[in-house]
Amino acid sequence: MSSRRLLLGMIVVALAGGAYYFYDKNKTPAQAETTVNGSVVTSVLNNPASAAAKAPEVRSSITVTNAQTPVVSDFASVAPPSPPIKAWMVFDVNSNQIIGNVEPDLKISPASLTKLMTASLVFAALDDKRISLDQMVTVSEKAWKTGGSRMFIEVNKQVSVGDLLQGMIVQSGNDATVQLAEVVAGSESVFVGQMNQEAKAFGMNNTSFGDPTGLPSPDTYTTVRDLSILAQHIIKDHPSYYHYFSQPDFTYNKIKQSNRNGLLYRNIGVDGLKTGHTDDAGYCLISTAVRDGRRVISIVVGANSIRDREQISQTLLDWGFQNFSNKTVAEAGKPLVQSRVWEGETKQVSLGSLSPVTVTVPRGQENAVQVVTQYDGKLVAPLAKGQTVGSVQFVLDGKILKQEPLVVTEAVAQAGFVGRMWDKLLGMF
Missing domain, CATH: 2.60.410.10 (D-Ala-D-Ala carboxypeptidase, C-terminal domain)
Structure with missing residues (x-):
């Protein structure tokens, strides 16, 4: 029963x-x-x-923002700055949040800010041991002939990958940039394809690269939102090589050139990243500073002069640090x-x-x-x-x-x- x-x-x-x-x-x-x-x-x-x-x-190590992502300054009573430039963004790296921005998705010419993507791919090749810093390479005629800012490498001469990196990052040398592209991918055209693949993988949905240097091209454009994504990848994914962005100068072929980021010398916590300028792009600067353990990025594009891009960048950084704070909520x-x-x-x-x-x-x-x-x-x-x-x-x-x-x-x-x-x-x- x-x-x-x-x-x-x-x-x-x-x-x-x-x-x-x-x-x-x-x-x-x-x-x-x-x-x-x-x-x-x-x-x-x-x-x-x-x-x-x-x-x-x-495929991204960071949080990718979009037009629906909240902007912290919208919650504040303090009005954001209104610099006379095309677009800007201030971003808190610790919280992965946008502090403030204007025209974040406006397509702009990045000029030499393009070199951050080139650097990212070179760093990845170094991490994967496909190339090494002490590897010697022979300068190609194409790299040697590249116009614009130069490291002054000489055709058919030997140069190390480490020197080329400093020539690209510190001196913004277009010749060094093209040579690195050839070392990593075998040719500049193949490297450009890799740049665009990486941009898509990062979630940089409004970006296209036509060459590794940022020289004027209808195929090269981006946004300050996408540049914030790229800058974060450089900082978070490649800490072993980040020191190059704060290097004050570099001498090659008996020619000494200073880092073009003037904020490095102002003792305001800035330790990178990159400058850019063409007639079309105006004066551009991605800068980042650390104060009291908190890292903030500012992105400025379309300024009228070197002085303006530096002063606007410092104003934006100061605004982000002074008017906003971080809190651990989990x-x-x-x-x-x-x-x-x-x-x-x-x-x-x-x-x-x-x-x-x-x-x-x-x-x-x-x-x-x-x-x-x-x-x-x-x-x-x-x-x-x-x-x-x-x-x-x-x-x-x-x-x-x-x-x-x-x-x-x-x-x-x-x-x-x-x-x-x-x-x-x-x-x-």
């Missing part, structure tokens, strides 16, 4: 599970609220907007919220971020940031550590300041058969 009752109970549970499945698939989203450090956390189940908001994936591996998990060995799962999350906010509003979590669906075991189950939004004044993936910080194993069936039954009520 007891066996029959057990069998009957199992049948009931199984049927309940099927009914629960149908019920679960068609029920309306549920909400819950809790508090994290005084901030309201709203958990939304089965929220379709969370999945729809996910950006397309690209610590690595520590839960932002505990949530109900179904069919698991435990009934609660910790959700948060596996890496620290920092937000940039207007000064004085550091403690006003609220945390809102959204789930992609019901949390059903097994759940693996690091598994993305939704998103976490950091909200200021009722508007989303930043959004990050919401992940499982501690794995939850699946329960046994009885435990799973019991949870299915409970879910009906």
Whole structure:
């Protein structure tokens, strides 16, 4: 008799599970609220907007921004600067946030800022040991004849890759740039193809390169948004070679040339990156500074003179540092919220971020940031550590300041058969 009752109970549970499945698939989203450090956390189940908001994936080590990405200055009462240039952007590297910008997606000529992509590919070749700094190469006639700013290499003479790098980065030598392209790819044309492939992989969707130097070409254009992506890759992906961008001068062939980035000499924390100038592009400068452990990038294009691009860049950097601050809103591996998990060995799962999350906010509003979590669906075991189950939004004044993936910080194993069936039954009520 007891066996029959057990069998009957199992049948009931199984049927309940099927009914629960149908019920679960068609029920309306549920909400819950809790508090994290005084901030309201709203958990939304089965929220379709969370999945729809996910950006397309690209091969990138950084967060790629777009026209919908929040701009921190929009949350501030302090008006941004209004320099008389084509476009600009100020970007916080620690938080991966845009502090302020004007015309971020306007297509512009980058001039020698193009050399940052050339440098990125050369650094990658060095990291992959396809070339080496002490490797000697013979100067080609094509590289030697390249016009514009020069390192003054001589045709058929030997020069090291390390010297060519300094000639390109410190002296902005077009001859050195073409020679490096030939060393890495065998020819300049093949190298240009690699530049454009890398731009797409980085998520630089409004960029095209026609040559490795940035000399005027209808095939070469970009935006300050895309330049911010490129600058971040240089800083984050290639720290071993970043020191070249702060090198004050370089002497080759008995000719000493100073780094064209005048901000390096002002003792304001600037340690890179690159200048550019053509008649079409105007005077351009991507500069980056570190103050109190915080790195900020400014991008200026279309200034009227060297003096203007330097003064505008310093003004933008000062504005970004002085009027905005960073706050850590999620610590690595520590839960932002505990949530109900179904069919698991435990009934609660910790959700948060596996890496620290920092937000940039207007000064004085550091403690006003609220945390809102959204789930992609019901949390059903097994759940693996690091598994993305939704998103976490950091909200200021009722508007989303930043959004990050919401992940499982501690794995939850699946329960046994009885435990799973019991949870299915409970879910009906």
